[in-house]
Amino acid sequence: MKKLVLIDGNNVVYRAFFALPLLSNNQGMYTNAIYGFTTMLMKIIAEEKPTHLLVAFDAGKTTFRHETFKDYKGGRQKTPPELSQQFPFVYQLLDAMGIRHYELENYEADDIVGTLSKRARQEGYAVRIVTGDKDYLQLVGEHVNVSLIKKGITDTVDYDIDQVRERYGIEPEGVIDLKGLMGDASDNIPGVPGIGEKTAVKLLGQFKTVEGVYARIDEVSGKKLKENLENNQKQALMSKKIATIDRDSPIAVTVEDCIFENKATPELTDLLHELGFQSLLDKLAGAHSTNQEGQSAADVKVTPVDGFNREQLTSPGALIVGMLDENYHYGKITGFAVSNETGTYFIQTEKGLRDQNFKEWLSDSSREKVVLSSKQAEVALKWQGIQLNGVSFDTRLASYLIDPSEAGMDLALLAGKRGISGLETDEAFYGKGAKRQVPEGDAQAQHLGTKADALLKLEPRLLEELKENKQEQLLFDLEMPLARVLSKMEFTGVKTSRETLREMGEELDRTLSVIEQDIYQMAGVTFNINSPKQLGEILFEKLQLPTIKKTKTGYSTAADVLEKLKGRHEIIDRILDFRQLGKLKSTYVEGLLKVIHPGTGKIHTCYNQALTQTGRLSSTDPNLQNIPIRLEEGRKIRKAFLPSEPGWQIFSADYSQIELRVLAHIADDVKLQQAFIDGMDIHTKTAMDVFGVAKEEVTPLMRRHAKAVNFGIIYGISDYGLSQNIGITRKDAARFIETYLRSYPGVKQYMEQIVKKARKDGFVTTLLNRRRYLPDINSRNFNTRSFAERTAMNTPIQGSAADVIKLAMIQMDRRLKEEQLKSRMLLQVHDELIFEVPEDELGIMEQIVPEVMGNAIHLKVPLSVECAYGSTWYDAK
Known part of the structure; x- marks a missing residue:
């Protein structure tokens, strides 16, 4: 029935x-x-x-x-x-x-x-x-x-x-x-x-x-x-x-x-990925009905080998480096799979690492290899003393460039979208969290082998999509060379002082203890400051502060609530300080101590190259891009980062206002461009234009307001958002934005045109043709559509700035080799590059770093780079 x-x-x-x-x-x-x-x-x-x-x-x-x-x-x-x-x-x-x-x-x-x-x-x-x-x-x-x-x-x-x-x-x-x-x-x-x-x-x-x-x-x-x-x-x-x-x-x-046919579609995969529903995606893996050639991973014959003959390692070939732990830095390899015209093979880790033919193939730059993630494979092999060369195609990076919403998508899902069915996701195969393990028997041979076979079949399909998008250059000249630079940086790591971090922890404990006593004195009673229930009772019942928001369990004491209560009682500032410093201690001081490698004494962060929608790099294990620097206590965390060699210095190079310079170029606003060409302080210049005053009449408050508008414009800020940021009325904020856009007509025209283009194309691009799709740009829902419009304005600016620093990293790595310098690139944090430099190379680094970074790309305005060095990252300012 x-x-x-x-x-x-x-x-x-x-x-x-x-x-x-x-x-x-x-x-x-x-x-x-x-x-x-x-x-x-x-x-x-x-x-x-x-x-x-x-x-x-x-x-x-x-x-x-x-x-x-x-x-x-x-x-x-x-x-x-x-x-x-x-x-x-x-x-x-x-x-x-x-x-x-x-x-x-x-x-x-x-x-x-x-x-x-x-x-x-x-x-x-x-x-x-x-x-x-x-x-x-x-x-x-x-x-x-x-x-x-x-x-x-x-x-x-x-x-x-x-x-x-x-x-x-x-x-x-x-x-x-x-x-x-x-x-x-x-x-x-x-x-x-x-x-x-x-x-x-x-x-x-x-x-x-x-x-x-x-x-x-x-x-x-x-x-x-x-x-x-x-x-x-x-x-x-x-x-x-x-x-x-x-x-x-x-x-x-x-x-x-x-009628319902129960067929999963590529559109469904895209949407679930965009929404972040990874567990639901895993259930759908391999179930797509878009099978272009009727190919199924289940049909792949995988041959386990104890060692490779040279004839079995033909080129091009696909390589899968199996890894159980998502933190691949320490080389926890579970096996290798190779697929080429002669067949698909699996070799166990220890046998692979001993096999001379296989090791030569891995390091031979003339023998082309298709990989899932070149950076991940290269770093894992570096920890085993093997240099991976000859990577001709990176599937992860290619799919990410084609559609950033595919960031981090399991190979099974990438393959399923393009007609290769039957692959099992890594999470489904290995398990999740603490239960993650390699199954007993020969199951892993088939799992890794089918992945290697899928890589070979995916390459031409992804390459065709890249050509249609005009993104081949972006992959081969930017992202893949950058992957090599990042693998080197990750493997090198940055020396981190346990002693400094412990001392900071003790100092924070003392400060927190003082703040705690202040709070008890102001409250007139001791209580658990970390308990929202107890804190709520103190603030809203005992101290009679106005209730801002209630939850099912009582009063809300969330950060936004406390911010609105600032100025009503001195206890609020101390509670905010207590929370901020407490988080600093647990997340950064204690957190960093946990990830210092016991063998190297360094932190080896992992750069996420194919994650953000804008193309910016992010980092995990630990996230070094998120160390709070607005607080002095946060800035002090950087004291723990040192050169790894005696007599060396930490050298910092930072792009100045790169996003505003990119905006001046993309918007082609003559007045904004001229301000940068003349070397003016851009926030002072904006204050002069918006307030209609001479340079000497610009007050610090005017400059602060102008700065808020300058950076807010990049993110499509609304009058409400600006009013909240700088504490003025919404009406004044609207007038402020209107005056700004009147002063910089090119910026206004850019904002209008980029939204129009996004509505027509469904996506926006950076200067180097990186895409971001905006499926909600024509949504009937106001909130959803507005978010997409702001994203359309921001992505070409933020994404182009990301492309610029990536180009600078590639060119800087090349220049260090050409000059035969010992200096090493260690970190990339937002618009800043961090190096460790011998003292006798400081002079040449002060010359070549601004030169390379300043000429990474040609814009209609100069790129300004500020350099400094010191005995720690904190001192390099």
Whole structure:
């Protein structure tokens, strides 16, 4: 029998939103409702295996029921904006899954479901309805069941006719009479005052329907009950009418329109990746129906070998370096796989590291190799004393350039999108977290071998996509050479003083102790400052500060709440200090101590080259780009970073205002360009233009405001955002931005044109043709569309600045070799490069570093580089 599943979309999405914490993806977009709904949907599909599927939505706030009762659903709270912005993605998700969704003006989702369930039953379908609304129980009948969501998003109770009778003591169609008598507070259906479920069921047991009750009203026992019924007859009949689902609504969708093939699509993979739903992506790996050539990884024959013959290592070949631990720095290799025209081979780690033919092939630059991640493979092999050469194609970097939303995507998913099915994700194969391990037996040979085979098949397909996007140069001349530079930096590491960090920890402990006593004295009592509950009671009950926000568990003491309370009591500043320094100690002092390599005494951070949407590098294990430097205590953390050789110095080179210079170039604003060409302080210049004053009349406050606008413009700041940043009214902020854009017409024109271009193309590009796709640029949802517009303005600037420093790193690495210098590049942090330099090379480094960085790319304005050196990173300022 064919099966139709009908889902009450609004109800399930709302339940998901309130059942899950307010999750967001790496772009800051809220995703909890989408995630909960998707999880529920996948569970339903897996369990019910429907041949037909439809998700029904309400079309608007007004329905035909409001003609009968204008206060129907009155009193409901406005939908939170955090939920509203998720609905467009729910629709996108359904489209990507091939699931029909439908809404009808003046009708509700339950009318759509009621009408379709009736038609489907007449056509011989089995029907399953999924909702959290008990009203739907009136639709239960032969082969029509309701799964009622009881709790959260996955706990359901199934109702057929017998179960409705058992639970309510009435027939399913009697649910409308039940509502007529007892009403429904959630829908603002009044019913008869004083009648609850128990009384209503008793009356219906005796009289069957609401009409039956009034036809035999004299038989009702109980004077008060009878009185209530008599006084509210019209209301009871009206309540029954509006609780009745219309099973003959004028829908334009048929049962056959709801056919469901359960085929995952590349669009679905892209969307789930964009939303950050990695666990759901893993479930879909290998399930794509876009199989271009009918290829399946399961068909690959993998040959385990104890050693390689030279004939088995032909070129080009694909190389997979298996790794269990995501932190690949210490060379925890689980095995090797090679695939080429002669076959696909697997060799165990120890045998591979001893095999001379294999080691020669790895280090031979004339023998081309396709790899998944060249940096990862190169660093892992460096720890084993082997230099990887001859990498001709990096699959991870290629897919990332084609679409940054594929950042970090497992090879199984990348392959599935391009017609190579049947691969298993690493997480599915090895396990997750503490349970991650290499399975026993020969399973890993097949897993790594199929990955190597997939790399060979992917290369021409990815190369074709790169050519279409005009991005080959970006891969071969920028990202792949940069991967080699980064692998060298990661392996080299930076010397870190345990003693300095311990001393800082002790100093922070002393400071925290003083702040703690200050807080107790101000509060007049000792309490757990880290307990939001206890802190809330002190602030809002004992000290009587105004309540800003409440949570389910009490008062909110989040950072944004405390910021709004600043100035109302001296305790607030001390609490903020306490939190900031506490985080500094735990995250940076104690955190850095944990990641110093016991053998080298260095920190070997991992640079994420294919992660951010803008192309900027980020770092993990540890994140050295996030050390707070606004606080002096934070800046002092840099004292722990030292040269690894005696008599050497830490040398720092920092681009000055690179993003504003890129803006001047891209926007082609003559006035902005001239300010940089003349070497003016750009914030002073902006203050002069915006406030209409001479240079000597610019006050520090004017300059601060101008600086906020300069950097805010880059990020598409709104009048509200600027007003919050610099503490002025929204009206003044709007006037400020308007004056700025009038002063720099090129910038205004750029902002307008780039958004127009993004709407037309669906993406924006950097100076070097790096792309960022903006699927929401034409969204009907204001918040979603506005975020995409700001991203369109910002990405070409921030992404181009990222490209510039990457070019500088490649050119700097080359120059160090040409000059035969001992100096080493250690770190890249935002717009800053850090080197360790022998004292006798300081003079030449002061000359060549600004020269190389300043000429990394040709812009219409000069690139300014500030250099300094000292005995620690802190001193190099």
